[in-house]
Amino acid sequence: MSERQTRQLVATYEAVRYARDHPTADDVHALVRRRITRVSLGTIYRNLKKLVAQGRVRIVPQPNARSTRFEAMLESHEHFLCEICNSIIDLPLPSRMLPAIAGLRRAGYGVSGHSVTFFGVCPQCRASGPGATDALGSARAKPPERVPLA
Amino acid sequence: MSERQTRQLVATYEAVRYARDHPTADDVHALVRRRITRVSLGTIYRNLKKLVAQGRVRIVPQPNARSTRFEAMLESHEHFLCEICNSIIDLPLPSRMLPAIAGLRRAGYGVSGHSVTFFGVCPQCRASGPGATDALGSARAKPPERVPLA
DNA sequence: CTTTCTGCAAACTCTTTGCACTCGT
DNA sequence: ACGAGTGCAAAGAGTTTGCAGAAAG
Numbered sequence A, B: 001m002s003e004r005q006t007r008q009l010v011a012t013y014e015a016v017r018y019a020r021d022h023p024t025a026d027d028v029h030a031l032v033r034r035r036i037t038r039v040s041l042g043t044i045y046r047n048l049k050k051l052v053a054q055g056r057v058r059i060v061p062q063p064n065a066r067s068t069r070f071e072a073m074l075e076s077h078e079h080f081l082c083e084i085c086n087s088i089i090d091l092p093l094p095s096r097m098l099p100a101i102a103g104l105r106r107a108g109y110g111v112s113g114h115s116v117t118f119f120g121v122c123p124q125c126r127a128s129g130p131g132a133t134d135a136l137g138s139a140r141a142k143p144p145e146r147v148p149l150a
Numbered sequence C: 001c002t003t004t005c006t007g008c009a010a011a012c013t014c015t016t017t018g019c020a021c022t023c024g025t
Numbered sequence D: 001a002c003g004a005g006t007g008c009a010a011a012g013a014g015t016t017t018g019c020a021g022a023a024a025g
Helices: A007-018 A025-035 A041-054 A099-105 A123-127 B007-018 B025-033 B040-056 B098-106 B123-127
Strands: A058-062 A069-072 A076-082 A088-093 A111-123 B055-062 B070-071 B075-083 B088-092 B108-122
Touching: A007 A041, A007 A058, A041 A058, A058 B108, A069 A076, A099 B108, A111 B098, A123 B040, B007 B025, B007 B040, B007 B123, B025 B040, B040 B098, B098 B108
Parallel strands: A076 A111, B075 B108
Antiparallel strands: A058 A069, A076 A088, A111 B108, B055 B070, B075 B088
16 A cells, blocks of 8 residues: 655655755755656655655754755754854754653653754854855855764 | 834734734734734734844744744743644743853854754643544644743 | 556745835834 | 835745656555
8 A cells, every 4th residue: 555665755865865954845856856857846845745754854943944944864963053154054962851851741741852953153154254245145155064062 | 214113013013922822924913903904914024024133023943834933032941842733832941051052152153042842742632632633623722831841 | 457656737825025105203 | 204114916935736647566
């Protein structure tokens, strides 16, 4: 019955895994197209939804975002959203939240997950000068990756 | 010059403060309409954006949400998103994140804010039976409020 | 073979915007 | 009076969906 292993589904998952920069559906579409020329955006959406339901892909929580961004579920981690270049940087997650989760459970909540996100300006954009390019040519520069956290 | 104190702007802010349940732009529109009948949704959006820019209102970070939800900025707190009734519950925030923020600053980040969100099933939906109403008549029941956290 | 999945395009939802008019200051 | 703000309606952006044909099991 359900859940077929189509080329499109496989390629969609691999695209999300491959693109470490939290791609949008459109980004994923572009990546999958390299392998399957005639794939449609609708199919990408359908497959992303399927992967999220399966728990193999996660939606990155962002406030005020035009488009949804995805990531393959690796280990737990936190995110840093740069308000200048709009990139999302992964941070390792020290399991700081365990006591809070225990407290919630004690209070009657069923906790299935959590997310921690920091907002601000990433080191790169910081270096490029505080009053550099803001309105004109800055949106979404090259996304840096994996910065260690004390 | 800038920033006039129009009836619409004031009413928009008051609506967000009044509605403790993290209203959408449409919810706010409905509330403001009670006082200003001919207010338009476009104006609500413009004013919400203004309030967010001023820092008087905050956008609630949610993964996979159709519409943006807002809240008046009171003290810092965390959120619990119920996956069944779709309500957002405020939790008090123990400043657990301070060491992490210090670490990020040390690593060159400019941190302007952060958010902590838990996902799962709220006590109310839990009580209504695990396999109760899921697909049919459940979306967005009455949002509970202010549950203490260990 | 049967059933799920796909491509395409149209439909939908939420949000933004241009324009002429209104209303704070 | 001047210019920021408003209502309205149309335009945009992102996502979903119906349908006929393709393809996985």
